[in-house]
Amino acid sequence: YPSLFKPISDMPPSLRAHIRYPEGLFSVQTQVFALYHMTDPDEFYNRADAWRIATEVLSSGGNKVPIEPYYVATRLPGSDRREFLLFVPMTPAGGERDNMVAWIAGRADAPEYGKLRILRFxxxxxxxxxxxxxxxxxxxxxxxQQLTLLGGGGASVIPGNLLVLPVGNSFVYVEPLFVLAPQGRIPELQRVVLATQDRVVMAESFEKSLDQLFGSVAQPTPTPTPTPSPSPRPSPQPSPGPSASPAPAGSVADLVRSASQHYEQAQDALRRGDFAEYGRLVKLLEDDLARLRAATGQ
Structure with missing residues (x-):
């Protein structure tokens, strides 16, 4: 079948810009590389530095399951540009150690399409x-205490997929929490948890969690109803340049609102299966979080 396959150079640039790293291939590669990254024979024989895909719990009282790889747009260490990547964190294999020892990224942008990048801690x-x-x-x-209250009356608290977002030289962890009523069919988003290496916060929305995590001194807003509004607020454009003086209250509040809007829009794009738009919005979210860390000194 000589005409079945064609060189990628024949693909129109408008399509080539939307190529993604294939998830199935990436999953196989990460499972193999979890063992075969070791090059020392003694280390390999003893499985001294074997890895596994990081795990999470997707239901209350459930078992640990491997994290599914997910797409992010971020800047790799040593690079001056952002890339669309397929990303998964790795932890030590065997035993009960669950700390992150590395992450693996599949690169989707030309000219590095199809290559893997590994960062070892x-x-x-x-x-x-x-x-x-x-x-x-x-x-x-x-x-x-809040989770107990949310799960009262026969309701079920369902954690969403926990995302590990690279931000600067650290990570921000994001986990949405949904509540399914006893007679309900569709879980509703009720809380968003944000975490760093030092803090864990939870609030009714992504924006409120950012307020808690980064200590926003924005003017108080009226208390919303228990179900967060899906409508995004206008997002003023923050100044891209760093400042030697502390960020004013308004700029921190603007960054919080901008990050909240980008998070909500990214989740909408993910539900639609628009991964290119999802990656673009996650990139903007990471920019907002990096500026927040710089503005608040965290």
Whole structure:
């Protein structure tokens, strides 16, 4: 079948710009590389540095399951441009260690399409993995009390997929929480949890969680109804340049609103299956979070 396959150079640029790294291939590659990244024979034989895909719990009292790879748009270490990547965090294999030891990214942008990039963390540096973050969420007394109230009357609290977003030299973890009423069919978003290496916060919306996490000193807003409004607010454009003086209250509040809008729009794009738009919006969200960390000194 000589005409079945064609060179990628024949693909129109308008289509080539939307090529994604294939998830099935990436999953197989990460599972193989989790073992075969070791090049020292003794280390390989003893499985001293074997990895596994990081795990999470998707239901209350459920078992740990491997995280599904997800798409992000971020800047790789040593690069001056952002790329659309398929991303998954890795933890040590065997035992009960769940700290993040590496992440693997499949590159989807030309001219690096089809290549893998691996970032390994120093062994003396503790980076929380997704399951450890979930344990911290459940162990927080304030959050645990709210989860008990949300699950009252026969309702079920359903955690969404926990995202690990690279922001600068650190990570921000995002987990939505849904509540399914006893007679309901569609879970409703009720809380959003944000976490860093030092803090875990939960609020009724992504914007309110950012307020708590980064200590926004924005003017108080009226208390919303328990169900968050899906309508995004206008997003003023923050100044891209860094400043030596502390950011004024307005700029922090603007960044919080901008990040909230980009998060909500990214989730809408993900539900529609528009991965190119999802990656673009996640990139904007990461920019907002990086500016927030810089503005608040966190």
């Amino acid at each position: 120093a062994r003396d540096r503790l980076i929380f993995g997704p399951f450890q973050i979930e344990n911290r969420i459940r162990a927080d007394p304030t959050i645990a």
